[in-house]
Amino acid sequence: MIREVVLVAFREGVPAERLRAFETAFTALRQQIDEIRELEWGLNASRENLAAGFSHCFLVTFDNLAARDRYVDHPDHRAVLAMMDPWIERRLVVDYKPRNGVA
Secondary structure: OEEEEEEEEEEEOOHHHHHHHHHHHEEEEEEEOOEEEEEEEEEOOOOOOOOOOOOOEEEEEEEHHHHHHHHHHHHHHHHHHHHHHHHEEEEEEEOOOOOOOOE
C-alpha cells in the first residue's frame, strides 16, 4: 500500500466558489481513477499554528507504486491540477509506505 499526502496553500483572494470547485473536482477523482483505493480530505483544524499556510490536506491511498504512478499521469488528475495551478501558492506532496508503528 502507498499513501500520498497532499497539502495545499492557496493564494490570497481565491474566490470561495473556486475553492469549492477544486474540492469537488479533486474528490471526484476517486470515481474517475480506478487506481485510487481511498481518498479523504479536510481543512486544517490545528490550533498549534504550525500549518505554514497550508489549508487543505488530501490523503490518497493506492495498492502499490505502479497504481500511484498511473494516477499521477492520469489525464483527469492532470486536469484538476491545471484547473487550480493559478490559484495555488504552494503544494507539498509526500508519498509513503505505511509501517503501522514498526521501525
